[in-house]
Amino acid sequence: SQQGEEDPQALSIQEGENATMNCSYKTSINNLQWYRQNSGRGLVHLILIRSNEREKHSGRLRVTLDTSKKSSSLLITASRAADTASYFCATDAAGNQFYFGTGTSLTVIP
């Protein structure tokens, strides 16, 4: 079973615009991570936020975490065509396995 759900399922924006995607999860977590997956490839780690953090930045990425609402958001600023990919959140449960959400498919139109 999958722990998280991303919203929206699909997002299409113009190059230069910002993209925001959300993740909701079900149980308490130690940390939450965001990954990117290009078509037919493995996942690439983007950013990790710990349960005691509320916001984190990395380049054009900004992640927020609200543990009271069991939700996180990923903001990609000034999007580029190369950002076109699927984005997944992943949470670590007590057993140390990582559960992934269903993903947001982002299309950035040049």
Place this chain on the structure above:
Amino acid sequence: DTGVSQDPRHKITKRGQNVTFRCDPISEHNRLYWYRQTLGQGPEFLTYFQNEAQLEKSRLLSDRFSAERPKGSFSTLEIQRTEQGDSAMYLCASSLTGLMVYSPLHFGNGTRLTVT
């Protein structure tokens, strides 16, 4: 850092045949994970190893699935008597985890299995 490699990239097999996939993790990583991903879905956890010990298996992993990690290095995932529902991308990931060390998952590019 040569990354996580998986072999083969693609496998087509007939229903009822056995298949085996191999994963070579990043050499210093002590944890190795197997996931399965179907089209339009996120990766589903199957099992993970800490060194050579298999610490957890998902209920998704039926008796037809077995994974090994001899000597705590590479890992194999075998599926016996394949069924069409086994068609998916099988992803391997590794990480380094310890008392004061934590790394995210590093994924291979997966093995795409098609059962005809």
